[in-house]
Amino acid sequence: MxxxxxxxxxxxxxxxxxxxxxxxxxxxxxxxxxxxxxxxxxxxxxxxxxxxxxxxxxxxxxxxxxxxxxxxxxxxxxxxxxxxxxxxxxxxxxxxxxxxxxxxxxxxxxxxxxxxxxxxxxxxxxxxxxxxxxxxxxxxxxxxxxxxxxxxxxxxxxxxxxxxxxxxxxxxxxxxxxxxxxxxxxxxxxxxxxxxxxxxxxxxxxxxxxxxxxxxxxxxxxxxxxxxxxxxxxGFIGESSRLPVRIENGTVWIGEKSLGLKADRPDGDGMLYFRPHDVELVDGSNGCIAGTVVASRRVGATRRVELMVAGAEERIEIGIDADHPATELSGIAFRPRHFRVFARD
Ligand SMILES: Nc1ncnc2c1ncn2[C@@H]1O[C@H](COP(=O)(O)OP(=O)(O)OP(=O)(O)O)[C@@H](O)[C@H]1O
Ligand SMILES: [Mg+2]
Structure with a gap:
C-alpha cells in the first residue's frame, strides 16, 4: 500500500x-x-x-x-x-x-x-x-x-x-x-x-x-x-569536519589562500564540510588545506589527527593511515575528495 x-x-x-x-x-x-x-x-x-x-x-x-x-x-x-x-x-x-x-x-x-x-x-x-x-x-x-x-x-x-x-x-x-x-x-x-x-x-x-x-x-x-x-x-549522519571559508569567483579560499576547490554556491562567507576520512594527503602548500598537528590518536584501523589551520579558529579532524608518522606540531596538507560549502550560520 x-x-x-x-x-x-x-x-x-x-x-x-x-x-x-x-x-x-x-x-x-x-x-x-x-x-x-x-x-x-x-x-x-x-x-x-x-x-x-x-x-x-x-x-x-x-x-x-x-x-x-x-x-x-x-x-x-x-x-x-x-x-x-x-x-x-x-x-x-x-x-x-x-x-x-x-x-x-x-x-x-x-x-x-x-x-x-x-x-x-x-x-x-x-x-x-x-x-x-x-x-x-x-x-x-x-x-x-x-x-x-x-x-x-x-x-x-x-x-x-x-x-x-x-x-x-x-x-x-x-x-x-x-x-x-x-x-x-x-x-x-x-x-x-x-x-x-x-x-x-x-x-x-x-x-x-x-x-x-x-x-x-x-x-x-x-x-x-x-x-x-x-x-x-x-553532522547527524556519519562524521563530519568543517572549516570556515570564503567563496571568491567560484573558488574556495581560507584567508589569502585559494584551496583550488570549486565552490557550489555564490561568493561570500561559507562553511566547508567534508568527511574526516575522505581526504587525500598532498605535498606542499599550494592549493590545499595546510595544518599543524595538535593531537593524534589511533582509532581502529586509522589515525585521527586534529589540526590547527591558519585562518581558522576551530580545530579540524581528519582521518589518515594508521602508520602515518603524524607527530605533534608536524605539518600536514590535504584536500577533501568530496565536500560541500553551506552558508555560515
Ligand atoms: N501529546 C503531546 N503533547 C504535547 N507535546 C507533545 C506531545 N507529543 C509530542 N509532543 C512534543 O512534540 C515534539 C516531537 O515529539 P516526538 O515524540 O514526535 O519526538 P521523537 O522524535 O519521537 O523523539 P524521541 O526520539 O525522544 O522519541 C516534542 O517536542 C514533544 O515534546
Ligand atoms: Mg519517539
Whole structure:
C-alpha cells in the first residue's frame, strides 16, 4: 500500500511538533525515520497510524484520504518501543489478539486464529513458546512476539517505533538483520523509527532524516551518507569536519589562500564540510588545506589527527593511515575528495 503524507502540520497546544511535512512511501518499501530526540518521529508515525490527527494536511493510503479514518479502518500494525505485551495472556493469545477483537463479520474462526498465530510464531522463530507468558521471555523474544502480533492482522502498513530501542547492542544487531529478512519475505510497507543511524542505514530502503519537526532529507542510505544536503545531515549522519571559508569567483579560499576547490554556491562567507576520512594527503602548500598537528590518536584501523589551520579558529579532524608518522606540531596538507560549502550560520 502506498502511503502519502501531504503538507502535514501538527500542533500540541500551539506547539508545532511537525511543520509542513510531505512524504511519499511506496508500496513494499522499508522506510526509516531517523532524527534526534524530539524531532517529531513518533508524532509522524502516530499520524500515519491514525492515533493522532493532523492540524493541517492529509494522509493518503493509496488514493484514499485516510485522514478521517480510525486506526482499525486503516488496518495498520503497530509495535511501540515500550508497549508491553498483555501480561495475563500467553504468547499465542497475544499474537491472535488483533483478530479476536474484530467485529464478528470479519473475525476468523477460533481454529483459524490459532492456526495463523502459530504460523506467525514459527515465522518469527518462536515455535515452542506458545504457552509461555510474556514475563517468561527475554526482551528480544518479547519484541518478536510484538511484531508477530502486529503482522497477524495482515496490516496494510506496518509501523514500528524504535522496536529494538530497549535491547542491548548485540541483540539489536541480530534483530535488525532478522527484520530485514522478514521484510523481504512479507513485503509489508514498513515505516520504522530509530535514532540509531547505523540501524537506519543498514536496514532501510530509504531514510527520512528529521530535525525539529521537519524533514531535512529523504534518500537511499547512500544518498544521505554521500550527498548530505544540509549541515544538519552532514553532522547527524556519519562524521563530519568543517572549516570556515570564503567563496571568491567560484573558488574556495581560507584567508589569502585559494584551496583550488570549486565552490557550489555564490561568493561570500561559507562553511566547508567534508568527511574526516575522505581526504587525500598532498605535498606542499599550494592549493590545499595546510595544518599543524595538535593531537593524534589511533582509532581502529586509522589515525585521527586534529589540526590547527591558519585562518581558522576551530580545530579540524581528519582521518589518515594508521602508520602515518603524524607527530605533534608536524605539518600536514590535504584536500577533501568530496565536500560541500553551506552558508555560515
Ligand atoms: N501529546 C503531546 N503533547 C504535547 N507535546 C507533545 C506531545 N507529543 C509530542 N509532543 C512534543 O512534540 C515534539 C516531537 O515529539 P516526538 O515524540 O514526535 O519526538 P521523537 O522524535 O519521537 O523523539 P524521541 O526520539 O525522544 O522519541 C516534542 O517536542 C514533544 O515534546
Ligand atoms: Mg519517539
Amino acid at each position: 502506498d502511503v502519502r503524507v501531504s503538507g502535514v502540520r501538527k500542533e500540541f497546544d500551539r506547539f508545532p511538533a511537525l511543520h509542513d511535512v510531505s512524504l511519499e512511501i511506496k508500496s513494499g518499501e522499508l522506510i526509516a525515520l531517523l532524527g534526534p530526540s524530539g524531532s517529531g518521529k513518533t508524532t509522524l508515525l502516530r499520524l500515519i497510524a491514525g492515533l493522532e490527527s493532523p492540524t493541517e494536511g492529509k494522509v493518503f493510503f493509496g488514493d484514499e484520504d485516510a485522514s478521517l479514518k480510525s486506526v482499525q479502518e486503516r488496518n495498520v500494525g503497530f509495535v511501540f518501543q515500550h508497549y508491553a505485551l498483555f501480561r495475563h495472556m500467553t504468547v499465542i493469545d497475544n499474537v491472535g489478539f488483533g483478530l479476536k477483537v474484530r467485529p464478528s463479520n470479519t473475525r476468523p474462526a477460533k481454529d483459524e486464529i490459532r492456526r495463523r498465530s502459530s504460523e506467525l510464531l514459527d515465522f518469527v522463530q518462536l515455535s515452542g513458546l506458545e504457552k509461555r507468558y510474556p514475563a517468561q521471555l527475554s526482551g528480544g523474544q518479547r519484541q518478536r512476539v510484538a511484531l508477530a502480533r502486529a503482522m497477524a492482522i495482515e496490516p496494510r502498513v506496518l509501523l514500528l517505533d524504535e522496536p529494538f530501542g530497549a535491547l542491548d547492542a548485540k541483540v539489536r544487531k541480530e534483530l535488525r538483520r532478522w527484520l530485514r529478512e522478514i521484510h523481504d519475505k512479507t513485503k509489508h510497507t514498513t515505516v520504522f523509527v530509530t535514532h540509531d543511524q547505523d540501524e537506519a542505514l543498514e536496514l532501510a530502503d530509504r531514510v527520512v532524516v528529521m530535525s525539529q519537526g521537519s524533514i531535512e532529507q529523504v534518500g537511499t542510505p547512500d544518498e544521505v551518507y554521500d550527498k548530505p544536503n544540509s549541515p544538519f545531515v552532514y
